[in-house]
Amino acid sequence: MKGLVIKNTGSWVTVRLDDGTTVNCKMRGVFRLKGLRCTNPVAVGDIVQVEDKGGDAPVVGAIEPRKNYIIRRASNLSKEFQIIAANLDQAVLVVTLTNPVTSTTFIDRFLATAEAYQVPAVIAFNKIDLLTTDNLRQQLDELKALYESIGYPVITMSVVTGEGTDSMREQLSGKTSLLSGNSGVGKSSIINLLIPDADVRVGDVSHTHHKGMHTTTFSELLDLPDGGAIIDTPGVKAFGTIDFERAQVAHYFPEIFKVSADCRFNNCTHTHEPGCAVLSVIEEGGIALSRYQSYLSILEEDPNDKYRKPF
Numbered sequence: 001m002k003g004l005v006i007k008n009t010g011s012w013v014t015v016r017l018d019d020g021t022t023v024n025c026k027m028r029g030v031f032r033l034k035g036l037r038c039t040n041p042v043a044v045g046d047i048v049q050v051e052d053k054g055g056d057a058p059v060v061g062a063i064e065p066r067k068n069y070i071i072r073r074a075s076n077l078s079k080e081f082q083i084i085a086a087n088l089d090q091a092v093l094v095v096t097l098t099n100p101v102t103s104t105t106f107i108d109r110f111l112a113t114a115e116a117y118q119v120p121a122v123i124a125f126n127k128i129d130l131l132t133t134d135n136l137r138q139q140l141d142e143l144k145a146l147y148e149s150i151g152y153p154v155i156t157m158s159v160v161t162g163e164g165t166d167s168m169r170e171q172l173s174g175k176t177s178l179l180s181g182n183s184g185v186g187k188s189s190i191i192n193l194l195i196p197d198a199d200v201r202v203g204d205v206s207h208t209h210h211k212g213m214h215t216t217t218f219s220e221l222l223d224l225p226d227g228g229a230i231i232d233t234p235g236v237k238a239f240g241t242i243d244f245e246r247a248q249v250a251h252y253f254p255e256i257f258k259v260s261a262d263c264r265f266n267n268c269t270h271t272h273e274p275g276c277a278v279l280s281v282i283e284e285g286g287i288a289l290s291r292y293q294s295y296l297s298i299l300e301e302d303p304n305d306k307y308r309k310p311f
Contacts, residue, residue, distance in 0.1 A: 183235025
């Protein structure tokens with residue numbers, strides 16, 4: 001039997017079979033042996049083969065080839081990674097400029113990973129009703145202009161006031177979309193707005209640390225009323241990249257890659273080389289310093305810490 005993985009709790013996966021029924025399945029031990037560095041060899045969005053074991057629980061026997069996926073370094077386990085979701089039409093990164101603050105480094109690392117794994121990315125600035133100062137509103141305008149200039153669709157929205165929610169509905173309609181972001185940015189509130197019967201638990205933001213507290217504890221695919229689906233995932237504090245060859249990092253920053261064609265050396269790292277077109281454009285203000293700093297932060301990760309792609 002073949003089906004779509006719609007939930008992964010870590011111990012079990014729920015599969016929606018082709019006939020529309022759902023079954024809870026165990027995973028073959030061989031998956032864990034083949035993916036020693038992977039914390040979840042079967043991800044939400046995977047198409048899998050299910051084997052009926054009679055009186056025992058069904059087993060995921062095979063994973064169909066993925067068209068794409070997004071991975072991140074597992075929390076506190078630098079030599080392990082987790083597949084966030086597979087077979088995506090797009091990834092929507094929900095970010096906030098206050099309560100909590102999403103760093104541009106986090107945004108850029110997510111976008112670079114989406115580029116690396118051929119997943120179209122969208123940025124949704126949520127909680128814009130909280131941007132009550134001129135500085136915050138200016139920051140929103142500047143970041144929106146920056147990412148749109150690179151080519152990323154940007155949505156500005158507030159679940160509280162309803163502003164921009166129609167744009168979010170339109171962006172998600174008919175697509176399978178990963179919804180990701182830091183804890184506390186409002187992913188659960190967005191899902192409850194779009195899917196009223198989802199009843200996803202909404203968490204608070206810590207007043208001490210000004211960061212969101214986890215409410216979603218597992219990944220799950222939720223069908224949208226008008227077609228398409230959202231893959232809801234636990235909030236993440238940091239986005240550790242993995243499987244990035246040093247020479248390829250610039251490829252995942254579109255504006256840097258475009259300018260790099262004019263560098264004197266083909267293997268230019270855009271850090272110190274003479275004749276570097278990227279450094280010249282940065283000095284002229286043509287590439288945002290925040291983006292370049294995010295690029296450098298990936299380059300500066302342990303150069304000996306390299307992994308092959310898991311699949």
